[in-house]
Amino acid sequence: MSAYKGAVVVGVDGSDVSKAAVAYAAKTAAGRGIGLHIVMAYSAPTAMFSEGMVPPHQLVEHFEKEAEPVVQDAMKIARETEPELKITGAVAEGNPAQLLIEYSREAKIVVLGTRGLGALKGVVLGSVSAHVATNAFCPVIVTKADTADNVHSDGPVVVGVDGSDNSVRATEWAFSEAKARGAHLLAVHTWIDPEVQAAAAGIILSEDDLKRLSDEQRGMLEDALGNIKERYPEVEVDTLVTEDRATRILVEKSKEAQLVVVGSHGRGTFTGMLLGSTSRSLLQASYAPVMVVRPAAAGCEDE
Structure with missing residues (x-):
């Protein structure tokens, strides 16, 4: 071996x-x-x-x-x-x-x-x-x-969640890292202001429409965390749903974090150097170490 x-x-x-x-x-x-x-x-x-x-x-x-x-x-x-x-x-x-x-x-x-x-x-x-x-x-x-000296801080492990399959893998790893570090987890989901999108399409949204859309986004995040939370009952979880750019809010939250976890599709070949825009930006701008989890990453079963 x-x-x-x-x-x-x-x-x-x-x-x-x-x-x-x-x-x-x-x-x-x-x-x-x-x-x-x-x-x-x-x-x-x-x-x-x-x-x-x-x-x-x-x-x-x-x-x-x-x-x-x-x-x-x-x-x-x-x-x-x-x-x-x-x-x-x-x-x-x-x-x-x-x-x-x-x-x-x-x-x-x-x-x-x-x-x-x-x-x-x-x-x-x-x-x-x-x-x-x-x-x-x-x-x-x-x-x-x-960033490397932040491992003993009392801050959370922060994970970006977007509902994709790759995001699920990143979230699993974030929970595993939080458990290993004795840290709590902050799950962040961002979405674009629906009023701006609707206005661009010539649509006017009511207060009920906005509340429904907001509830849907929060429901998506809770659904994405549900099964994983059950496997890590010892990990305290906070959530944040906000109308913002993913990179900006994750960089902001990285200031107090032990680790920021994101998924990235990459290219899957050595010649391809493209990371997702969020993960690429975080590698440059994060105040904490960044874990990048690709679809090919093996499971995070705890030893």
């Missing part, structure tokens, strides 16, 4: 951002009672070789020697953060994003820092995090240096 099967996997590159991600990943793993696997990927510059040539052993050894201290330092940070945690580490050759996507087939969660520039030239976690969040087979948590 692989060292990372069922574990939290965190990608490192030696930057301050990735060091913060390691501490955050260690706390996340400890909360779930699972292991932490730390990995640094390297790839030899292919421009130095003709197509089909294998880099000489000495060059591979050079990159491994550069990467090994980064992994060891990360393991030290993880041990200092969670002394009882089972921690493994590895240096692996390959494209960092492709490698982490492959790891995500067996990992429970992948954690990455964003905007980190590694000691090895060209290893930029900003681009890696975008690729991995778009294509991973398990949920991906993206942290920034100014």
